Structures are given as C-alpha cells and as structure tokens.
Amino acid sequence: MAAETQPADRRLLEVKDLRKLFPFSRGLIRRVRGEVKAVDGVSFHVNEGETLGLVGETGCGKTTTARCVIRAIDPTSGQVLFRTQDGPVVDMAALQGGHLRAVRREMQMIFQDPFSSLNPRMTLFDLVSEPLYNYRVGNRREREDRVAELLRLVGLRPEFMRRFPHAFSGGQRQRIGIARALALNPRLILADEPVSALDVSVQAQVLNLLKGLQAQLGLTYLFVAHDLSVVRHISNRVVVMYVGKVVESAPTRRLFTAPKHPYTEALLSAVPVADPRARAQRIVLRGDAPNPADPPTGCYFHPRCSYAADVCRTDTPVPREISPGHVVACHRAQDLELKGVHQLGASKHDGS
Amino acid sequence: MQQTHTASSRAAPEAPPALLSVRDLATHFPVDEGNVVAVDGVSFDLYEGQTLGIVGESGCGKSVTALSIMMALSRPGRIVKGEILYRPRGQDPGPDEVIDLAALKPDGKEMRAIRGAEIGYIFQEPMTAFSPVHTVGNQLIEAIRLHRDVDGKEAKSLAIELLRQVEVPLAEQRLDAYSWELSGGLRQRVMIATVMASNPRVLIADEPTTALDVTTQAQILDLMRSLQQQSGMAIIMITHDLGVIAEMADYVAVMYLGKVVENAPVDDIFHAPKHPYTKALLRSIPKITEAEEELATIAGTVPHAYSRPEGCLFHPRCPEFMAGTCDARTPPPLPVSPGHHVSCFLYGDGG
Ligand SMILES: Nc1ncnc2c1ncn2[C@@H]1O[C@H](COP(=O)(O)OP(=O)(O)OP(=O)(O)O)[C@@H](O)[C@H]1O
Ligand SMILES: Nc1ncnc2c1ncn2[C@@H]1O[C@H](COP(=O)(O)OP(=O)(O)OP(=O)(O)O)[C@@H](O)[C@H]1O
Ligand code: SF4
Numbered sequence: 001m002a003a004e005t006q007p008a009d010r011r012l013l014e015v016k017d018l019r020k021l022f023p024f025s026r027g028l029i030r031r032v033r034g035e036v037k038a039v040d041g042v043s044f045h046v047n048e049g050e051t052l053g054l055v056g057e058t059g060c061g062k063t064t065t066a067r068c069v070i071r072a073i074d075p076t077s078g079q080v081l082f083r084t085q086d087g088p089v090v091d092m093a094a095l096q097g098g099h100l101r102a103v104r105r106e107m108q109m110i111f112q113d114p115f116s117s118l119n120p121r122m123t124l125f126d127l128v129s130e131p132l133y134n135y136r137v138g139n140r141r142e143r144e145d146r147v148a149e150l151l152r153l154v155g156l157r158p159e160f161m162r163r164f165p166h167a168f169s170g171g172q173r174q175r176i177g178i179a180r181a182l183a184l185n186p187r188l189i190l191a192d193e194p195v196s197a198l199d200v201s202v203q204a205q206v207l208n209l210l211k212g213l214q215a216q217l218g219l220t221y222l223f224v225a226h227d228l229s230v231v232r233h234i235s236n237r238v239v240v241m242y243v244g245k246v247v248e249s250a251p252t253r254r255l256f257t258a259p260k261h262p263y264t265e266a267l268l269s270a271v272p273v274a275d276p277r278a279r280a281q282r283i284v285l286r287g288d289a290p291n292p293a294d295p296p297t298g299c300y301f302h303p304r305c306s307y308a309a310d311v312c313r314t315d316t317p318v319p320r321e322i323s324p325g326h327v328v329a330c331h332r333a334q335d336l337e338l339k340g341v342h343q344l345g346a347s348k349h350d351g352s
Numbered sequence: 353m354q355q356t357h358t359a360s361s362r363a364a365p366e367a368p369p370a371l372l373s374v375r376d377l378a379t380h381f382p383v384d385e386g387n388v389v390a391v392d393g394v395s396f397d398l399y400e401g402q403t404l405g406i407v408g409e410s411g412c413g414k415s416v417t418a419l420s421i422m423m424a425l426s427r428p429g430r431i432v433k434g435e436i437l438y439r440p441r442g443q444d445p446g447p448d449e450v451i452d453l454a455a456l457k458p459d460g461k462e463m464r465a466i467r468g469a470e471i472g473y474i475f476q477e478p479m480t481a482f483s484p485v486h487t488v489g490n491q492l493i494e495a496i497r498l499h500r501d502v503d504g505k506e507a508k509s510l511a512i513e514l515l516r517q518v519e520v521p522l523a524e525q526r527l528d529a530y531s532w533e534l535s536g537g538l539r540q541r542v543m544i545a546t547v548m549a550s551n552p553r554v555l556i557a558d559e560p561t562t563a564l565d566v567t568t569q570a571q572i573l574d575l576m577r578s579l580q581q582q583s584g585m586a587i588i589m590i591t592h593d594l595g596v597i598a599e600m601a602d603y604v605a606v607m608y609l610g611k612v613v614e615n616a617p618v619d620d621i622f623h624a625p626k627h628p629y630t631k632a633l634l635r636s637i638p639k640i641t642e643a644e645e646e647l648a649t650i651a652g653t654v655p656h657a658y659s660r661p662e663g664c665l666f667h668p669r670c671p672e673f674m675a676g677t678c679d680a681r682t683p684p685p686l687p688v689s690p691g692h693h694v695s696c697f698l699y700g701d702g703g
C-alpha cells in the first residue's frame with residue numbers, strides 16, 4: 001500500500017459542510033411533506049495523488065456526495081473547493097455555465113455497472129472518443145490515435161476499436177469505462193463502486209489497473225465502495241458515512257486497526273474474513289439503518305449503539321479531530337476502547 | 353470416485369450416510385448458439401446439520417447445480433447425466449432408502465412433495481419471490497397451509513411465530529406489509545420464514561446475502577446458523593464470496609466452468625488448497641487485515657460457455673500448465689487427504 005501521508009500534502013478537493021436534501025410529498029389526502037437528508041453536513045478533503053475511500057451502507061449518501069462534487073446535481077448548500085490545473089481554487093458548488101464546464105473537465109466519473117453504463121449501440125471508438133468530441137479535442141485522426149493510446153493504457157487491444165461493448169466481458173467493459181474516463185486527462189476520478197459487479201479475479205485486475213494508472217498519471221481518486229477489504233487495499237485515507245453524515249475519517253491503517261467510532265467498529269466486525277480459523281465473535285447490529293427522511297434524535301447511531309449514553313439520545317455529536325488526521329463524531333470517542341480488525345478476527349472458535 | 357449413495361468422502365467410519373449425494377451430475381442448455389455445458393459431472397455429499405459451501409466465479413454453474421437438485425430448470429435446461437440421491441424423511445428410512453430425484457418427473461407428485469417441503473430454496477433477490485399485490489402475511493400463511501394441516505387461524509399464529517423465529521421485529525404488524533415496503537434485510541428474513549414454514553431438511557441458499565449490506569449480511573448469516581442449530585437442517589450455501597464460505601461452511605466445493613475442481617473440509621480449502629485455481633482465487637482477494645501492494649491475478653479470462661478448452665478446463669490460465677498432459681486429458685478427482693479431492697495432474701502419478 002502507498003504511504004499514508006503523501007509527501008506533497010496538497011489539497012485537490014475540499015468539501016465543506018455539504019448538504020443535499022431531496023424534498024418529497026406523499027399521501028393523496030393528507031399530503032405529508034418532508035425531505036430526505038441524503039447528505040447532511042459532510043466535510044472531507046482529498047490530497048493530490050491520493051485515494052480517499054468513502055464507505056458506508058446502502059442509502060447513506062455516498063453516490064449523492066460524489067454527484068454533488070462533480071455537479072451532476074446541485075447541492076442544497078455547502079462548498080466544493082477544487083484546485084484547478086491553472087492554480088486557482090474554485091467552488092464547484094457555485095460555478096455556472098462555461099466556467100463550470102471547463103472545470104468539470106478535470107473530473108471524471110467511473111460507474112459500478114459496466115453493463116448498463118455503456119451504450120450498446122456505440123463502438124469502443126465512439127464510447128472512448130465521445131468526451132473528446134464533446135470538448136472538441138482534436139480531429140478524427142487525432143482522436144483515433146488518442147483512443148488507441150487509451151485502450152493500450154487500460155490493457156485492451158487498439159484493434160478492438162470498431163467492436164461493440166457486448167462482445168466484452170465485465171472486466172473488459174470496466175476497462176472501457178476507465179479509458180473513457182481518462183480521455184480528457186482528468187486530475188480527479190470519482191469511482192462509484194467500480195469493482196462491485198466484478199468477480200474476485202477480475203476485480204483484482206481492475207484494482208491493479210487503477211493503482212497502476214494512478215502512479216503513472218498522478219491521478220487522485222475518490223473511491224466509493226461498500227466492500228471494506230477493497231477500500232483497505234486501495235485507499236490512503238477513509239471516510240465512513242452513516243445516514244448522510246461523516247462519522248469517522250482517518251488514515252487507512254488507523255481506521256482499520258484502531259477505529260474510534262462504534263459504527264466503524266461494527267462495520268469492520270461484520271466483514272466475513274476469508275479464514276475459517278478467524279471466525280469472529282461478531283458485533284451483530286440490531287435492526288436497520290434509520291430512514292434519512294426521519295432520522296433519530298441526537299446521534300443517528302444511538303438506537304443501534306451498544307455504548308450509547310444519555311447525551312447520545314439528545315445531542316448531535318460534533319466531528320472532532322482526536323489525533324492528527326483522525327476525525328470522529330461520537331460523544332464517547334475519547335473513553336471507548338474499540339476493536340480493530342486484528343482483535344476482531346482473533347477469537348477462534350473453529351471446530352475442525 | 354465412488355458411485356453409490358452411501359459414498360462418504362469423510363474419514364470417520366461412524367459418519368452417518370449422506371442426506372443428499374449428487375453423483376456425476378451434468379446439465380446442458382442446448383440453445384441456438386450452441387450447447388451450454390452448465391454443469392459437467394459434479395459430485396458431492398451433504399450431511400445433516402452441516403453446511404456445504406459451493407464457491408466459484410460468475411457462470412461456473414452454481415445456480416444451475418442448485419436448480420438441477422430442485423428439478424426446477426428453466427427451458428431448455430436438461431439433466432443429461434448423473435444421479436441426485438436423496439434420503440427422504442418418513443418413518444426411519446433405512447440407509448438404503450434413497451430416491452434419485454434426477455429420475456423423477458419435474459412436475460410430478462413425488463417431486464412436488466419434496467421441492468419446497470423437504471428441500472427449501474432461498475435466493476439472492478427476495479423481491480422476485482413475493483407477489484407485489486399480496487401482503488407478505490398472506491403469502492406466508494399460504495406457504496404454511498400448503499405444508500401443514502392447519503386452519504386459517506392456526507396458520508396465522510404459526511406465521512407470527514415464524515416471523516419471530518427469524519427475528520422480524522413487530523411480527524404481528526408485518527403480516528400486513530407488502531414485500532416492497534420492507535428493507536432488503538427484512539425481506540430476506542421473511543423469505544427465510546416462508547421456507548422454514550415447511551421445516552425443510554435441506555436448505556439451498558443461492559447468494560442469500562449478496563444484495564445486502566455487510567451488517568445486514570452478518571445478521572442473516574447469524575440467523576441461518578442458529579436456525580440450523582435448532583433444526584439440524586443441512587445447508588448448501590452458494591456464493592462467490594470466499595469470506596462467507598470461510599464463515600459458514602463445513603465443507604467446500606470449488607467450481608470452475610461447470611466442474612468441481614476441488615472439494616475439501618473448509619480448513620483445507622483455506623490453509624492447504626491444492627488446485628491451482630483455488631490457490632489463485634485465494635490470492636486474488638484483498639485482505640481486510642493487511643495491506644498488500646498488488647493483488648495476484650489470474651491470467652486471461654473465463655472462456656466462453658460454448659468454447660470450453662480441451663483437457664483440464666483451467667489449463668489455458670494455469671501457471672503450472674504441463675503441455676501434453678493438461679491439454680490432452682481431463683484430470684479425474686483424486687483423494688489427497690481425508691475428505692479432500694482435487695482434479696489436477698500435479699497430484700497423484702499424473703492420472
Ligand atoms: N433523486 C433522488 N430523489 C430522492 N431521494 C434520493 C435521490 N437520490 C438519492 N436519494 C436518497 O438519498 C439517500 C442517499 O442515496 P445515495 O444513492 O447517495 O446512497 P448510497 O450511499 O450511494 O447508497 P448505495 O450504496 O445503495 O449506492 C437515499 O435515502 C436515497 O433514497
Ligand atoms: N436458461 C439458460 N439458458 C442458457 N444458458 C444458461 C441458462 N441458465 C444458465 N445458463 C448458463 O449456464 C452456465 C452456468 O450458469 P449459472 O447461473 O449456474 O452460473 P452461476 O455460477 O450461478 O453464476 P453467478 O455467480 O453469476 O450467479 C452459464 O454459462 C450460463 O450462461
Ligand atoms: S455518540 Fe453515543 S450513540 Fe453515537 S456512536 Fe458514540 S456512543 Fe454510540
């Protein structure tokens with residue numbers, strides 16, 4: 001794994017107090033109005049050249065966060081500060097029109113499903129060159145050369161250019177998606193569950209490719225995933241979300257070996273380890289995550305937290321930096337002794 | 353490989369006969385583009401109170417194996433070879449009383465009495481298992497009345513009891529819910545309750561937690577384990593997740609392109625794997641407990657189902673490939689230690 005603190009600790013992206021509310025109304029006679037707090041005051045930063053992992057369970061707001069960053073949707077409030085290639089820091093959340101378009105070119109998204117994210121009627125050339133075409137980069141010849149170069153970069157043969165995506169396997173399609181994302185030389189890649197739909201052996205190939213490209217091209221990744229083993233492998237730092245909020249963020253090793261938030265501990269404990277001798281005594285969380293349209297009072301995690309105190313039911317815990325680079329939003333962060341992955345897997349009860 | 357129903361791959365002489373013995377099962381799908389060999393000579397045994405894990409990558413034939421056992425193949429799927437020997441419930445059946453499910457009519461009375469009643473089946477997306485227009489309560493009550501001789505009122509109280517057993521909170525209120533109103537985890541619990549209504553002896557779970565979050569997955573796996581402890585049912589756990597296998601299985605069958613390439617007690621699979629494919633698979637998963645620079649990969653891709661290689665199916669991707677042997681003949685399953693079989697020419701005297 002790469003060093004956890006990059007030598008050049010320069011922030012490429014800084015998200016400050018980001019919020020995204022989706023209003024809804026339901027019921028025909030008694031119209032109930034409310035809003036889903038999909039992203040509820042999220043702050044984090046990504047340093048140039050590093051990978052920030054964003055983890056959390058379904059519906060916690062990972063995709064919404066990424067879509068706000070790239071301005072696929074407009075945030076309700078907050079700032080998305082991005083240091084552009086030319087130097088100045090701009091707020092993506094406030095940009096409009098041509099200026100937004102120019103900056104957005106420096107960010108690209110890679111999606112989970114390599115089967116539905118590629119138009120089946122477009123050839124590989126069409127797919128990979130489309131961003132170039134949209135930004136009027138080069139003539140047809142130059143675009144062909146660039147596509148050939150990109151295909152080689154992601155480990156596909158340039159001769160495949162005239163083929164359609166259905167002729168390719170899941171891993172190959174994900175490579176096509178990556179080539180397309182790289183077409184405009186982006187600096188920040190937002191990868192939303194890029195390997196979740198892939199088999200383990202194919203997943204390994206794509207993860208190695210992403211790491212190799214990062215080293216080769218100096219890319220910065222915001223890597224959204226729910227698989228904690230994948231996140232551990234790829235990330236320098238990790239942000240854990242729960243019901244629209246960041247509950248903990250820390251350098252990867254620290255987060256996995258010395259978590260400070262009870263939710264992180266439960267999440268780590270739930271991961272099945274590929275070793276029957278390490279069958280863990282799990283912390284099995286009860287119930288489901290709360291509905292973001294109707295979250296509990298105080299700490300959103302308190303109804304499921306085995307460490308909850310009275311204050312947890314009434315007061316929202318504020319994120320605090322408890323050691324350099326380690327931020328936790330828990331009233332009891334300082335006095336709890338939580339288990340990391342090594343202690344969690346240690347209790348053997350293997351019978352064979 | 354032994355060919356009788358009493359075949360036990362376990363060493364213990366006092367081991368009970370297998371509840372279910374699959375012998376040399378082959379299932380094909382003759383489609384326009386060619387003949388898809390989905391399952392190609394699969395054998396394994398399943399014992400009471402134990403969990404057999406079937407693991408392998410997408411398309412290797414895990415689901416088709418399960419559907420073959422259930423005799424619930426979709427067209428044009430057909431069992432072309434092999435036996436599925438099942439020791440049915442009933443008054444003390446002797447060790448020789450077995451039925452070959454593969455020889456029964458898929459929709460015949462006998463098979464219907466076994467499918468869903470003695471052998472239960474749960475799968476990945478519980479959404480499709482429920483009708484969206486009926487409450488889950490009605491569907492659960494229907495399942496109970498199908499398998500037990502009770503009136504409506506008794507069925508309802510049994511339904512509530514079952515929901516409590518699978519730890520559905522507010523069980524009574526949930527009877528009136530529709531499946532789409534439930535979270536993924538609750539829906540999977542209700543599906544398990546529906547299957548448990550018949551008190552099955554074998555539970556086939558095909559990727560039961562793949563669509564769920566890790567914390568919900570942990571709940572469901574926990575539930576399956578405790579139901580197994582209470583009822584002594586045997587479980588076939590189908591998954592592509594080696595973590596889930598390590599967590600749940602007593603015995604493991606590793607599949608590649610329709611064949612079981614290795615089967616062994618779970619500890620052997622993870623600590624003494626023999627087949628190059630099993631080894632490669634294990635090396636390719638990132639570990640949550642350590643940070644590795646690069647993941648090991650398997651060269652190439654899984655061949656297309658219509659164009660299966662000659663000889664050992666893994667040979668074009670195998671780092672230990674021996675020309676003239678691996679591409680010429682099919683390696684038979686070979687015992688390497690008690691209960692541990694591997695189909696690879698690296699072992700034994702080269703077949
Ligand atoms: N366009 C929308 N309209 C209304 N609600 C939305 C919309 N998009 C997302 N949500 C809600 O916002 C919350 C966060 O969703 P989001 O997709 O960001 O979660 P996620 O963490 O990416 O989950 P997953 O792991 O399932 O992808 C969810 O409750 C979701 O239902
Ligand atoms: N109805 C069908 N018609 C034609 N081929 C089929 C059919 N069902 C399955 N197959 C083929 O049989 C093979 C085995 O499929 P199966 O569904 O058993 O794989 P699996 O191991 O369960 O994979 P996954 O992990 O993706 O669920 C595949 O090549 C598949 O394409
Ligand atoms: S603030 Fe309280 S309820 Fe929330 S995680 Fe910390 S201890 Fe648990």
Ligand SMILES: [Mg+2]
Pocket residue numbers: 062063064192
């Ligand atoms: Mg998402």
Ligand SMILES: [Mg+2]
Pocket residue numbers: 414415416558
């Ligand atoms: Mg399947």
